[in-house]
Amino acid sequence: MRRVRDMMRSRAGELLKDGAVTRVLGWKSGEFYYDPTPSFFDTEESLDELVYNGFSAAMLSKYLIEATKKEGRVLVFLKPCDTYSFNHLLKEHKVDREKTYVIGVGCGGMLDIEKLRALGVKGIESMEELGENLVIHTLYGDKKFARGDVLLEKCATCKGLEHKASDELAVPDELWEWETSDRFARVSELEGMTSGERFAFWRGELSRCIRCNACRNACPVCSCNKCVFDNPRSGVIAKANADTFEENMFHIIRAFHVAGRCTDCGECSRVCPQNIPLHLLNRKFIKDINAFYGEYQSGESVDGKSPLTEFRTGDVEPGIVHERGGA
Amino acid sequence: MPINEEGAAFKPLIVAFCCNWCSYAGADLAGSSRLNYPVNVKVIRVPCSCRVNPLFILRAFQRGADGVIMCGCHPGDCHYTSGNYFARRRMALLFSMLDYLGIERGRTRVEWVSAAEGAKFANTMNQFAETISALGECRRLEDIRCVESEI
Amino acid sequence: MHADERKEAETIIRASGVNVRKCMKCGKCSATCPNFDEMDIHPHRFVSMVEEGDIFALMQSKSLWRCLSCFACVERCPRGVEPANLIEAVRLEVIRPLAGNRLRPEAIPALLDEKIPQQLIVSAFRKYSK
């Protein structure tokens, strides 16, 4: 990952210098080692602060909405999965492609701080990323891990290491690749439960929601100028969850609004301070869409219609929900 | 049949969204043919099934509906040529999601009813009411504030 | 109709995967059949007889063994009915209860004739082996 970071710094420096781009969108150190924060860099010197490591999970695509409204061209670093969201934003005309310069950066899978914490890691000072091995230097000594054990959920079920959009790539030859798991496994498990069990499961999860809107703010698809839940004229305005219904409602509607558009980037779950597995809602829609209307991956390309803006005359009837087995 | 506190038989509240051109006319035909269906089925007229926003369905459950049914023109017969095709996809996904969240799947339904199918409309409503009666009151998606304010 | 015969018809329809109701009775299958004159029941009647459940007559027909399995009828049918698949399914219904193949690979060298097209051997296997 250090190799990638060096490539990023040098290319960004060159492009800033010759005026090809006016700003660089990347990550810089946050308050803690494990939270590199999205940041803009205007000068070559400032690029010394650019970081890229196993904790640079935060997706930068969504920042381009505002960034491309300004004058000049923005250089943005996108990991393979971030390019799906980038394409989606292009498709919905939220980002001006002409005003972006995309460097696709190699990714070795991003790390889940929660998993590390659970394994007793605290006080991280730095980290060495050696392929599948990870050495974390902490205040309390070094700890070693197999990288595959501490990946974020979205990385464990990675969509692939191919960049779906880029102007150039910063991908070193020897990048660690890992085995991915079935992204729908948990959804299938839930589908196998009884209706009562599912209800109990979701009540347990969604009742923790504090309506901080982090999921909404991180989501590259939830990019409305004004959310229906913030709009007093929508009839459903709700700034906080006043009851169990509203806890459900917000997430059902949010999932429905992104259905067919969600790129399955997993940011909603990653940023949720209450650790609600929100991606399971989106993946339910993706799983159903794939089963009912054929495989579809939002953000794979800029063109084409999404499943909810097209139809076939022979589509399945909604009764399929009742006919399907299970409880 | 479930019995509520007062001892009266439980009568489910059912909201039916009907498109103006086929299903609402089908409901009218059920009426002019004097076909009975439960009194607690209440029809809301929309121009097309594609006008039915998931928000409306959730709102109905929130305010105490026990079941929600959407009726539209048969696929291929939409007055607006393709509205019901979009509605079909939306409702298939929404109802599957509600089921996934533990809202009993019997509480939601889509039926295509043409203007000539008064009998189908009445039968559908009778069957749907029976299904909901068997499921009992919808407790899983309602606004507790509303229920309390009624007491 | 005999109940067994109805069951037989259902088995044949299921095994062949043929939707006999798609037939529009144009007779192109029989028109295209290269062995038409050798048959007592012709391809188009095969389809309608299966549809009617008239299976026992088919099982006893000469056509069952005269069909070359050349699939010309399948190729030419404008509605994708696949009469040859039906004939095969009926044939299998006859062969299977006999519990044994009627043609074994060992028997082939003796039958070989250099004028026989290879396709014939292949279709012979289709016809005489279960």
Next chain:
Amino acid sequence: MQKIGVFVCWCGSNIAATVDVEAVAQASLSEPGVVFSTNYQYMCSEGGQSAIRNAIAEHGLTGIVVCACSPRMHEATFRKTAAVAGLNPYMVEIANIREQCSWIHRDKEEGTKKAIILARAAVAKLNRNVPLIAGESQVIKRALVIGGGIAGIQTALDVADAGYEVDIVEKTPTIGGKMAMLDKTFPTLDCAACILTPKMVDASAHEKISLFTYSEVESVSGFVGNFTVNIRKKARGVNSDLCTGCGVCIEKCPSKKAKSEFNQGLCNRSAIYIPFAQAIPNVPVIDRESCIKFQTGKCGVCEKVCTAKAIDYAQEDEIITRQYGAIVLATGFKPISLESYDEFQYNQCPDVITSLEFERICNAAGPTKGKVLRPSDHEPPKTVVFVQCVGSRATVECGKTYCSKICCMYTAKHAMLLREKYPDTEVYVFYIDVRTPGKSFDEFYRRAVEEYGVHYIKGMVGKVAEEDGRLIVQGSDLIADKQVIIEADMVVLAAAIEPDPTARSLGTMFTASMDTNDFFTEAHPKLRPVESPTAGIYLSGLCQGPKDIPDTVAQAGAAASKVIGLLSKDKLVGNPCVAACNEPLCNGCSTCELVCPYGAITYEEHLVVDHGVRETRRVSCVNEAICQGCGACTVTCPSGAMDLKGFTNLQIMAEVDAICR
């Protein structure tokens, strides 16, 4: 706050028998905004209506709820009543307490309860209503007809005779279409040219009709009553104004190896050509592909021989922009390609021909001057086999699932003509079914069999093979349960017909929807058969579905009457219940545009002021004249920027709340 009046109708005893109308009127008084309520025996009667009018005036009502029969019955009536009393007609809501209450419930107590709730829902909705004003748009009094076949010509003539201007755009060099290629027409056997060419002349001579031949529609914008169309006039290479149609250029042209399209490739034509003698306009076209001048730069014979100086090699395509109030699609058909039908040897044997080719062979102006001769050796055939349903009614890939409708009749016609001209010729027709619904159609077919001795064989042909210059036709005779083999000299295939390939791109351009076979769909299959679902677009002829000449002419006339109906209006009053975009909320994401069945939504850069922030953004714009108010866009819009007037999110949710209270 609204001031609402509630009017409960008894409908004699229809409502009053099972609903306590007085109780409904009383109960509604406690609903928010309701200031007046009453009940009356027949609300729709003059007495009832005047009660409404009086109450509006007396109580200064801002809206009324009528609890009565279905809105499908009397909504329009009560809207008019309100308008007469000076109330906006869209401030009227109907509670359907007859069809959906009194008629289906026997228990009066329960029925009354339900009626009260239905009235409550209507009041709740009305509280959210705002007056709506229907938009008006101008109607440009000119029609465009795309396609110059019999359908297009007939529609154009009918519209022009009513006094409106009509333009015909035809992609080939002449009008006339497929009908001009036919020899005789069934069931009367009159000559196609004799009945068509006078119409062609009428069309070209009509002062209200302008012809754009050798032209195609390039692009279109606008909406019903107000379309702007760009027409590409392809370069003929001949100045139409100067050309006298003398034909010397054609005679002298040294390049004579191009296949004649008009004669189905059965003979050749010169590079500069007029498709056929009666072509309109009678102005040649240079086919640049086969012209020596265009290919090599040398030649120029036509220019030299033209005394009128009409030849213009430098002529370029010209774009003409015209405005229209209505557009008629009359794009017609073509026979399908028979390339995939190897069993009939169409591509291999010159004597296996299509029925349209046979028409040319029969025709006195055709390649054989009307003598039926085999294309291979120019000998008269002694035995001719006709095969019906070639590619029709086929679910396999190379065919069409539908019945082409015209083949049974023209095959009978061909068989009959052949037997009449050459009584020694044996004629066989292989058929699956003979379909002859139509006036004097079955009688015609029976004449072919009974009087002319045509052999009709029920069954299909499986194989055609060439052997020593003869065609061996192997087919089924299903009646005899025999395989028949006929040695024929000529085989005529009744190829299925399909929409002209240009229809697809026009359909996209005009947002005129098409079925899976690329036929244009009608607005309603029974009740609006000549209108496209897109307002202002009409369908004429075969582009809508297989039909014969009488049906085509009938439909062309029907389309014309619809066009005349539209053009006779000075202004169009729209439906005010259409979608509207709240610009500050709009994300410009385009999803609404994708689901709109009418192409009513476009995107524009607008200056949006949102909480003091001024920003130029891409926002969605609804063309109210095109929008039909289905609401598909409102649900696909995640931000709720799109809403439907008359059925807004808030109105429907208010109804839900009122019902579930």
